[in-house]
Amino acid sequence: MMDANFLLKRKPLALVFAFMLFQVVAAFPQAKRAEGTVTDEDGMALAGVNVSVRGTALATQTDESGRFSLSGLVQGQSILQFSSVGYQTQTVAVGADSRYDVVLKAEVAGLDEVVVVAYGVQKKANLTGAVSSLRMDDVKNVPVSNTAALLQGRMSGVTVSSFSAQPGKADDVEIRIRGIGTFGNNNPMVIIDGVQGELASVAPGDIESLTVLKDAASAAIYGVRAANGVILVTTKRGNDDRRSVAYNGSYGWQQATVLPDYVDSWDWAMLYNEQAVANGSEAPYTAEMVQQMRDGSRPDYFANTDWAREVYRTAPLQNHHVSMAGGSATSKYMASVGYVKQEGILIGTSSDRVNLRLNAETKYLDMLTLGMNVSGHMQQTDEPYRGATDVLEAVKAFSRPTVPLRYANGQWGFFDGQTQLTAIRNPVYRATVGYNESETHNVIAQSFADLEPIKNLHIKTNFSYAYRSSPGYRYIPTDQPTRPDGTPQGEGTLRNQATQSSYIAKQWINENVITYNLDVDGHAMAFLVGQSAQYNDYRTFSGWVQDFPNNEVHELSAGVNNPGVSGSSAKATLLSFFGRVNYAYAGRYLFEANIRGDRSSRIPRQNRLGVFPSFSAGWNVANEAFMADQRLFSELKLRLSWGKLGNQEIGYYPFSQGIALNRSYFWGDSRAPGVAISNLANEEISWETTTITDVGVDASLWRDRLTLTVDYFDKKTTDILLELPIPATLGWVSAPYVNAATVRNRGWEAAAGYRGQAGALTWGINLNLTKVKNEILDVNGREDWIESGRFINQKGHPIGALYGYRSDGLYRDEGALAEVRHTLGNVGLGDLKLLDLNEDGQVDQNDRTVIGNPFPDFTYGTNVNLGFKGVDFSAFLQGIGGVDRFYMEYPRVAGNVTTVFLDRFDPTSNPGGNYPRLGNENYNSLSASHWVVRTAYLRLKNIELGYTLPRQPLNKVKLQHVRFFVSAQNLLTFTDLAHWDPEKVVGDVRNHAYPNAKTFSLGINLNL
């Protein structure tokens, strides 16, 4: 033992494992025995209670009649610990007795649980609004580069979509709380430690709690900024008296969830030939050429390149987070640093991010708390110089499998041996040459003071300042495509160009709040009044120059020709006051009222003040006397709320009619500085208002084993500010925002959780389900308006409904073809059979209708946790049921085409084909239900298996907690869709979007 201890001090970590193996042996020298029965407060025997001996691996469970027995105890040393889900843990010191009958008290911690709400915390039991919290334990190891992705599927009423796995693209994760209520910005407001911010600026490891305020009663105190819902993030603070250091890290590998299956070059050539012939041209590829593709005899001229495989890769992703926290009775601190490095699954894309944070506070004279939170993040995101989409478009529309990646001479492939065809956009070349690098440098400093001159009266002031700088660097090198024989040919880039841009945004907010709590004879009251001032501005600048001496120097001063600059700026201010009253009687009857008044610089003076009230009430039925005798419900609460919220995301100066500069012209050899109106203003613009009514029930059953929350909501947005399309006779001007539409989101959401125990196995399951119906009630007397030809906003239908022709397969016989008059193109056999919906004998524009709903029927998520001794397992599934998206396989053979094309209709060889004939792309690419896919999917979003080392050996080496885990994200997807990912942004009609990724990770959690 001497030797072992000596070694342990020298090399503690290395011996942890060895110790684990020996601990069982080491724990058995003595032989005291203990036995007994465990019951609940009603005297009922409790089975499956964990009985363990502190600091040892000794443990057992109670049997069916609540009995247990354990031996190997040390009198006066061993401490028995009794724990069971739903009960308070109890400990008993082992003395001379050998019998220990224990009564476990039901756990009521769930009711004392507090939830972060606007400007404070609220006992969960006293909540009257609709609020969801993210269980941080469920998500802390999920490797994401975007904190927002953690929310997906975890909470009812919160719909999160991950549109792509492109590193560093915050917009690719979309959060929608209870549907969308407006036509513009639908992103929820994010408040971090009381200050408006963005989720990307906080590392997941720093988050203590994340709460989503879903109804107006909870969010109305944020007034004008809260109509899309509010996400409240509280970061970790220090502990009173314990220091801790933690490290969490993981390393993973990502792959595309699905890759399109593109046809081989010989099939491509055959399809291309067919299309050319159908268009009245000669077939460009001869039989000999096609044969050379098949046998690979002239790879420089007739290759078979799978461009999807060339541009995608398995890419690493790593996450590290180190934090330290500590403090004393009067001061606390928490400091952390996080690092995420993600290579993209598409070559040429990557992102690095560092997050830093220091939260510190101290208390003087027991009445004044002063503190500061300082955080920042730096991020660098790399993309190909024309963006990731350009590479994906190059694959889809501007490259063909007949061209090699590189010729044998090492140069990039641009041509095949059919010399009439022009150069391809070599996707790999475009992804790897040149760059587009954007950085973010973000600092948020917040200082606060909280004076408590008399008990329960707090006077708080808070000043925060945020600075964000986002420089961008872009460089396009010169290049010259060549033919296989090295001859230069076609569209090269003769001039290299560098562009440097800058975006600087500043924000400061000053908030002053007074709160007072009072409790008199069971009447609990809380008051809050506050005032705030907010300032935001931004300034942009961009400079560029061409013709660098070579492709190695990129600094602007080195460029020779055509320098240019541009820049703009804007600012906005907001002045607000707000107040809140809470009243609770005997923990049974709850009432809350909020009011907020906002004055925004974005609204013209006559309409400037917006007032947003809310009221809510709750009834804790379980606390009533008549419920005192029942044991089923530990909580049963009914909630009702109503309130109004606003929205001001309408640009900075929407009401002032300006004349744009820089519409210049040359008269003779001198510049005539021209001006013109480019944006139309609306001088009468006013607030957009969202009114939400919410009815909810919260229940906890069987001593909190089962928890249940169900809400029904009706969210109606009126005077919606939108840029209603205007006649083109006004020119190329952008339409003004007008208060025009009314939209309703109505639906219900439910969340349920159950936790149980069977022997040493603890388990839990959580489920949530959301159903929202989005409907436009009115558009300023208009019937509808159409967006980019394929989407419509129409009364009685959801926002942005898919719009076009209803189709019924293809025309397969001349008879059907002759039944109607065709006005949309030259229609023949094998073309889409568009239906004459209005039955006027011809298929024309008037036959268009709504052909799809962009909103899912319902969304759901479920999480399962299992724990057995040191092993834990969790699986998280997320899915949507029924959403419509265009998955158009654009009916032209120009770029790579998927195997779907091989099923093209041909009257003789493939009369049953389901893909339209080639050569009539304008007609067949019309917005038709043929191209709309109703997708539903169930996705294994996260699966994680962990092992926690036993504590005893760890303690000896000063480690509190060590856990290893393996996890996978998006491992499985159940969907009918082939070639493409079912989760994609609605506007991506032709499948150009960056795909999602599946990730496999290994990780460790370590606490000192």
Next chain:
Amino acid sequence: MKNSIIVLIALACLFSACTDFLEHVDPNEISNQTFWNSEQEAEMALAGCYDALQDEYLFKPSPNGNGPFNFEFMTDNGFFTVYYDWMQGAEVARGDHNASSYVFLGFWTASYNVISRCNQVIHQVSRMPENAIGETAASRIIAEAKVVRALLYNQLALLYRDVPLILEPQTIPESQQTPKSDRAAIVSAIVADLEGAAQVLPPTIDKGTELGRATRGAALALLARVCLYHGLYEKAAQAAQQVIGSGLYGLHGTYASLFTFEGGKSDEILFSVRYKGTGLSEGGYLSLNYGYPPEWMVPFRNLADAYHCVDGKPIQESPLYDPDDDSTRDPRLMANITTPNSYWEWTQSKYAWWYWNSPSGLFYRKFQREYNEQVWDDSQDYYLIRYADVLLMRAEALALAAGDANEIKALVDAVRTRVGMPGIDDAEGQGKVLTHGELLDIVKHERRVELAFEGLRYFDLFRWRAMESAYAVSNAEGLGSKRDFNPDRHYVWPIPQAELDNNKALVQAPEW
């Protein structure tokens, strides 16, 4: 504690009293309320009208848009090669377009964009007080805006036939309730505008500082075009004669050198859209190529074949014709078209090895600079009206109005003489008397060979109702996508579907 509360209240009052905190002026634009106060500002707004002509759907030819230059490839002059069949004009040429085809909305919006800027200038400047702008300056600015506006209405009235005639700035509600006007009403409005402008505009300008601004000659030449397009032949002839009679214009020395950066300053150019490169942000890309002739839009063979031999005879008749030698042909062939016999300067060779990029073996050459510059930012002006066009317009108007045959011949001969081609009497008219119908055909042929790739052919075929016969000829070559022109429908462009959606007072043309 008391102090804190006082500070707090003071702070709150400070902010609430301080309404300035909520007042901001857009720093990126000029306020419309404080504008329109000086001649300089009126000129800035006028420059904005001209600026709107530099549009990819109007007079800034580009593969991405579809303006009159690209229209050439919707005629028998040329076509879109198969790989560039996605270009918007190709859809019209194939005949599979419909009211939702973006090409119609693009052209419509770009045209009305110019019109609405002009309306703003005409409205505001005419209301400016005398102490802000002198009457001469004001009336000149207004007249220029009217000329520019007429340029667009003329095309709209030819292609869409009946369109909203908007002559004043409109509010959004007004724009949503504006019906179509008859083509005749539009024509008479712009004819009156142009006649008025001709009274006011200066006959000459300083080319160093004013080139590009509309002159009296520009107004009259445009008047001739408007009248010719819409059947007012006598008036067309008169207007053209006023231009000719002014003596201020003439034909440029050599034909080929007219279509260069420098050619833009020639006395032959009556009205042009100005471009100024490089690096001045006012360049265009009419001369764009990649060191090789552009392969996205190429000529048909029947255009090349339409250039006679130097003896004035068509190639089918002339003994001088040699398919391997262009030197015996009308010099305008070599100036306008790159053939397999052409010499391409950048490569210092005959371009023959490149010819397979064009199914016809031909490329357009007009405006091309034969260097590998890839300039998307050049100084090549887009010629709206030049003197040769004026001569031919008068000739055509006279032929249609049974005017003096000798004058018709003289007008055509003037155009031919510049390139050394024999006059009508030494060619078509040798030894016979030509009817007015024959003279008209000669003028039409002359317009084609003289003005090829200047953005006029589509309008000419449209107004001559000759599109389907021209398509028949070009379809016979079997090049590019098969084309279709339905004379019962395609002689009027559909009002864009989006416009019908947004302006409920509009009614689609009955053909659509």
